[in-house]
Amino acid sequence: MAVSERTVRRFVQQLKENNKPVARPPVLKPREVTTVLLTRPDNRDEADRTLLKELRDRSEDLDAACTLISRFAEILTHLRGQERLEQWVKDAEASSLPELRGLATGLRKDWNAVLAGLSTHWNSGPVEGHVNRIKMLRRQMFGRAKPDLLRKRVLLAT
Template identity: 80%
Template sequence: MTDRVPLKELRDRCPDLDAACDIVARFAEILLNLRGQEKLEQWTSDAEASALPELRGFAAGLRKDWDAVMAGLSLHWNSGPVEGHVNRIKMLKRQMYGRAKPDLLRKRVLLYR
């Protein structure tokens, strides 16, 4: 609990830090609860209106690929299994570099579990 006292004091002394903490905490809540459909539009508007250029830039980046951001923050589907397979294949390829022909690499990729 002692770590929170200095942060509260800093937030009291610096309005920009206080606003940044609030905006970032709201975004974390959207990420954790997958509430993109409900709250992301308001959050992005608030971030664009903030005094901090970093938050404005981040919000502008979200607007550039809005459909993908909304899907990522509202749908339960993800590409985790696919990324896991890609990572596994890259690991096998690194292990086999310079040691075998493509036919052996193909067999290892297909048979490795």
């Protein structure tokens, strides 16, 4: 039985019309997911809340990561290191997420400094500001002056 080319084309066209592909959700970029995860909950708009809920429903690992991230962010923003950091580190070490386990291991290496940083109001912000200012002056004067002039400029700027 010979079939014409026209018949085959009609048959293929009919198959294409009956089996239209289902629209897949758009593939998100890692930066988009990270932004949704790390945005403060009260700053998320409704679309981001919906997206985060869908992502958490799809992946248990992402749900666990989101929970641990939000707990750590709360520790950071409210300086509750002494109260909650130990439990957070234990939970992170017990999780199935290698990145968070690595973070927990790194925190344990210099535990006293981390605990102090997450529980006191003191910070090195002013010192970092002065270092940044001195580096900017040095860049501006690169190749133009000797260290003695740089020293005078740094000392006179304070």
